[in-house]
Amino acid sequence: MELIRAPRTRDINPADKLTIGMVQMAPVWLKREATLEKVITAAARAGEEGCQLAVFGEALVPGYPFWIENTNGAMFNDPKQKAIYARYVDEGVVIERGDLKPLCAIAKQYGMAIYVGIMERAPDRSGTSLYCTLVYIDATGTIQSVHRKLHPTYEERLAWAQGDGHGLRVHDLGPFRVGGLNCFENWLPLARSALYSQGETLHVSVWPGGLHNTHDLPLFIAKESRSYVIACSGLMRTEDFPKDTLALEEILENCKPVLASGGSALAAPDGSFIIEPVADIEALIIADIDNAMVREERQNLDITGHYSRPDVTRLMVDRTRQSVAEFKD
Numbered sequence: 001m002e003l004i005r006a007p008r009t010r011d012i013n014p015a016d017k018l019t020i021g022m023v024q025m026a027p028v029w030l031k032r033e034a035t036l037e038k039v040i041t042a043a044a045r046a047g048e049e050g051c052q053l054a055v056f057g058e059a060l061v062p063g064y065p066f067w068i069e070n071t072n073g074a075m076f077n078d079p080k081q082k083a084i085y086a087r088y089v090d091e092g093v094v095i096e097r098g099d100l101k102p103l104c105a106i107a108k109q110y111g112m113a114i115y116v117g118i119m120e121r122a123p124d125r126s127g128t129s130l131y132c133t134l135v136y137i138d139a140t141g142t143i144q145s146v147h148r149k150l151h152p153t154y155e156e157r158l159a160w161a162q163g164d165g166h167g168l169r170v171h172d173l174g175p176f177r178v179g180g181l182n183c184f185e186n187w188l189p190l191a192r193s194a195l196y197s198q199g200e201t202l203h204v205s206v207w208p209g210g211l212h213n214t215h216d217l218p219l220f221i222a223k224e225s226r227s228y229v230i231a232c233s234g235l236m237r238t239e240d241f242p243k244d245t246l247a248l249e250e251i252l253e254n255c256k257p258v259l260a261s262g263g264s265a266l267a268a269p270d271g272s273f274i275i276e277p278v279a280d281i282e283a284l285i286i287a288d289i290d291n292a293m294v295r296e297e298r299q300n301l302d303i304t305g306h307y308s309r310p311d312v313t314r315l316m317v318d319r320t321r322q323s324v325a326e327f328k329d
Contacts, residue, residue, distance in 0.1 A: 001025065001042065003049070006266065006275050006287035016291040018174045018202070021051035022232040024209075024264040025282045026240040027063040032091040032099065035061045039116060040106055042284065047110025049286055052139070052174060057206050057234030057264075058117040058183050059132050062091040064208040065159040066236060070254040071247050073158050084246050088159060092121030092130050095146065100135065108141030113173050115180050115232075117206045119160075120148065124323060129161040134180050134206060136171055145169045149182040150191060164322040170198040175291040176228075180204035186217060192225070194317045197304045201294045202228045209233040209260025214277045223271030226297040228289050231267070235282060236260040269297040 001023075023042045028034035039056060046054040058064070067073065067084050075081055093099045100118075107114045113136070120133035132149035147167025152160040168191065170179035179195035179202075186192065186205040195203065203221055207213045214231040222229040236259040238252055245251065258280065266275040266287050274287055301307050 001045070002281050002283040004275070004278060004283050004285045006285075008288060009274075010290065012288060012290040013292060016175050018053065018176055018289050018291070019051050020053045020230060020266070020287055020289060021046035021049065021055070022230060022264045022266070022285040023054060023056050024233055024235055024262045024278060024285065025056070025060070026235040026237065027060050029063040029066075029236070029241050029245065030087060030091050031242060032062040032093060035063065036099070036103065040102055043103060043106045043112070043114060044110070046284055046286075047106065047112045049284065051112055051286060053113045053115070053178065055204055055206065055230055055232040056114075056116040057232050058134070058208050059119055060116065060234050061093055061118045063119075064234065064236065064260065065156065066255070066259050067247060067251055068155045068158050070251045073155060080247055085159065087246055088119065089121060089128055089130060091119075093118040094121050094123065095135070095143065096123055100137070100143065104137050104141040104143065107137045107139060111139045113137060113139050113171070113178070115204050115206065117182065120146070122148075124321070125161065130159065131163050132156070132160050132182050133163070134167065134182050136180065138171065139173075144171055147180065147182070150185055150188070153184040165194070165317055165319045166321040168194045168317060168319060170195055170200045173202070176202040176289075178202040178204060180206065183207050183213070186221065190315060192221065193304070193315050196225055197315065200225070200227060201291060202230070202289070204230045204232065207231060207233040207263065209235050209262050211261055211263040211277050211279055214263040214265050218265055218267040219271050219273065222267035222269055225303065226269045226301055227294060228269060229267040231263065231265045231277070233263045234260055235262045235280075269294050
């Protein structure tokens with residue numbers, strides 16, 4: 001894994017500094033334990049490099065559902081599609097089972113917060129549906145938010161269930177308040193505003209990987225919010241499919257050599273790139289960010305502060321964890 005460190009462009013008061021690390025890596029596709037081992041190794045390296053926050057891409061553990069568009073995934077009641085989905089569920093992350101405990105231990109060991117994208121197998125919603133979930137682990141190793149993607153995008157709807165607003169939360173991290181969204185959720189103005197309204201100053205966007213996702217949107221979000229914006233992407237190449245992958249021959253016949261090219265980037269509160277999108281390599285990308293720059297850029301635009309008009313427009317957010325039943329004993 002290549003190490004990329006952004007050059008310091010301005011002096012930073014220690015009270016305003018946060019060191020962030022974006023981990024751009026491929027999963028061991030549809031293998032939860034092996035992928036988690038790879039994540040833990042990368043997280044430990046980020047900790048050794050002094051990162052106070054490490055971020056991993058969307059659905060990284062155990063991987064994005066790349067089979068769907070390459071194996072006629074919309075075929076109804078098809079035995080092949082059922083078998084692949086069943087494998088996907090088997091490899092899903094069960095937080096309540098303790099699947100993330102080793103990663104939480106790394107966070108605690110290094111005093112480092114972690115955002116990681118998982119496919120969550122949720123016991124509170126039958127245990128046989130999967131949610132594209134972004135988990136925030138704080139520097140004590142405690143899971144503080146579990147955000148299930150509000151709406152899967154396009155073919156993702158054939159593998160993922162709809163989430164809810166329970167995880168639309170921000171967290172204090174050094175001089176910053178950090179929040180995060182999955183992939184195309186970052187295009188949703190109201191989802192972004194739910195985080196902005198809580199004082200977010202560092203926005204984390206996670207992606208399965210692709211320059212088409214990260215060449216422009218992080219800059220827009222940064223300029224809109226006057227916050228730093230992390231865009232952390234995954235990577236997936238044909239060689240990243242394990243040899244025992246179901247329908248592997250068909251997948252390889254129909255897919256490009258690179259299914260997800262990365263594109264991890266970091267944008268500053270003025271809407272410029274600190275780190276332009278990094279493509280096609282596994283990398284740990286590190287930068288120091290300066291909260292003073294957030295305050296400077298909000299001098300003329302603070303969209304949930306002095307530039308807001310709550311007497312005219314307001315947002316209502318339901319953060320209830322949705323369930324199909326309520327029991328009263």
